[in-house]
Amino acid sequence: LVRRDVWMSASLWGGWALLLTGAPVAELTLLLVIVAGLVAAATSTLVADGPAFVGFMLVILAPTAVAVALSGLTQDHVTLLVLIALYGPFMFSVHARTHAMLTEQVLGAARLRISEEEMAERRDFLNALITSAPSPIVVTDREGRVVRANPAFEEVLGYPWEEAVGEILADMVALGDNRG
Numbered sequence: 001l002v003r004r005d006v007w008m009s010a011s012l013w014g015g016w017a018l019l020l021t022g023a024p025v026a027e028l029t030l031l032l033v034i035v036a037g038l039v040a041a042a043t044s045t046l047v048a049d050g051p052a053f054v055g056f057m058l059v060i061l062a063p064t065a066v067a068v069a070l071s072g073l074t075q076d077h078v079t080l081l082v083l084i085a086l087y088g089p090f091m092f093s094v095h096a097r098t099h100a101m102l103t104e105q106v107l108g109a110a111r112l113r114i115s116e117e118e119m120a121e122r123r124d125f126l127n128a129l130i131t132s133a134p135s136p137i138v139v140t141d142r143e144g145r146v147v148r149a150n151p152a153f154e155e156v157l158g159y160p161w162e163e164a165v166g167e168i169l170a171d172m173v174a175l176g177d178n179r180g
Contacts, residue, residue, distance in 0.1 A: 003052040006042070010056045013038060014063030021067045025076040028068050032080055035064050039091050047098045054092075061088050144168050 017031055038060060046053040061084060068080045130137050130148065136156045139148040146169050149161035157164075159172060 003049065003055065006046065006052050007055050007059050010038075010059035014060050017060075017064040017067040019067075021070045023067075023071060025071075025074070025080070028071060028077075028080060031064065031067070032083065035060055036087060039087070043091055043095045044098065047095065047102050050095070050099060053095050057088060057091065138164075138169055140169050144170055146172075 013035060017035070020027055020031055023031075039057065042053060042056050046056065065081060065084045068077055068084065071077060130139070130150045133150055134152055136153040137150045138146055138153055141147050146161070146164040146167050149164055151161075153159075153161055153164070157172065164172065
């Protein structure tokens with residue numbers, strides 16, 4: 001439905017262009033400026049739908065070029081035709097680049113989501129291993145501060161792991177802090 005609506009909009013502008021056949025160059029130039037603005041807006045609006053963009057471009061630019069060509073072949077008319085001939089491919093190129101960027105962003109977001117899910121699974125697995133291990137396990141940071149410990153740590157040291165978090169493990173062991 002969006003494509004249909006976009007193509008209908010382009011058809012209206014293309015039809016208006018054909019109605020301007022034979023109009024003075026100033027009016028045709030104004031038409032070209034309006035059409036260029038519409039094409040520029042369509043380039044970003046239709047970034048995810050290549051076929052809709054191609055249809056829009058053909059339906060709006062072809063009648064505009066026909067109207068200009070049928071209005072005369074003065075130097076001004078030829079200049080307008082050259083502008084149309086250059087502008088169309090340029091905007092196709094811009095659309096292709098923005099579409100590629102959008103595609104890469106969508107794929108990157110999907111890869112990130114998958115990576116985050118895998119990381120969560122690994123974290124849950126490691127937490128389960130640490131919690132269920134019969135031997136004391138202590139995870140420390142680079143400074144030797146306790147980040148995580150298992151229930152066996154509490155049994156051996158007599159120190160609840162929640163209270164041990166942030167403490168330096170070597171100090172806890174050296175003091176022989178046995179609360180149990």
